[in-house]
Amino acid sequence: MKTFEELGIAPEILQAIQELGYENPTPVQEEVIPYLLQGKNTDLIALAQTGTGKTAAFGLPILQDIDKKIKQPQALVLCPTRELCLQIAGDLTDYSKYINDLKILPVYGGSSIESQIRTLKKGVHIVVATPGRLIDLINRKTVKLDAIRNVIMDEADEMLNMGFSESIDAILAEVPKEKNTLLFSATMPKEIARITKKYMKEAVEITIGSKNEGAKNVKHIYYMVHARDKYLALKRVADYYPNIYGIIFCRTRKET
Ligand code: AMP
16 A cells, blocks of 8 residues: 555645545545546546545645646536535645645535635636536636646536536536546446546546445345325335334425
């Protein structure tokens, strides 16, 4: 196993992550960091779940690649939700604690676009965005993407599930051809394969852990019922197992 130092992480970033308690790289970091640090036009598809240390895997190398003198976005991180957007921007801020004047901006819907535009005008080095809001900013010509050298798509499968496919297409059409593209996904549906084929060249694919892995001591059972019988079926399962504890995931607020 290599250390962060051996992977080529710069001293000011090393200091920040050591303070966070990161002693050694996780497997995804060990694989991804050298790819991104090695230079230009690297396209990488990483099948990795949340909790594997993905954020630092892409975050440390993109921070290290920023030229602060260029007051334009040089790295773009796309992610599906406002929560993830804020979390990634927060992590990047922690990792860059000892790099002065590095500007990271989270950009997501539901917050003031005017304030995001004002910050962009002052000069931002890294943009972490949900696709819909970024498209809005592109259409208003308030964000320039022609200095981008690293594009990260985090939780790409979730972004597609949320209907961001067209937005992603439009965003990828705006960034320079010469760049690194890194796509993270927990699963590899057909639509992801389409995006990687269209926008990535000879991408290297790495898998962290095994694909779609489930815990060995967990049984998966499903019942096929009509939508209108869902609630009754659920009640019957609960009645049948009176000591059941569970979590029910729903798609909509109303349903919940
Ligand atoms: P992520 O998959 O990026 O959401 O990271 C999952 C958690 O692991 C976060 O709480 C990180 O702060 C933590 N983490 C990431 N890399 C390391 C590391 N090399 N050593 C210890 N903790 C880490």
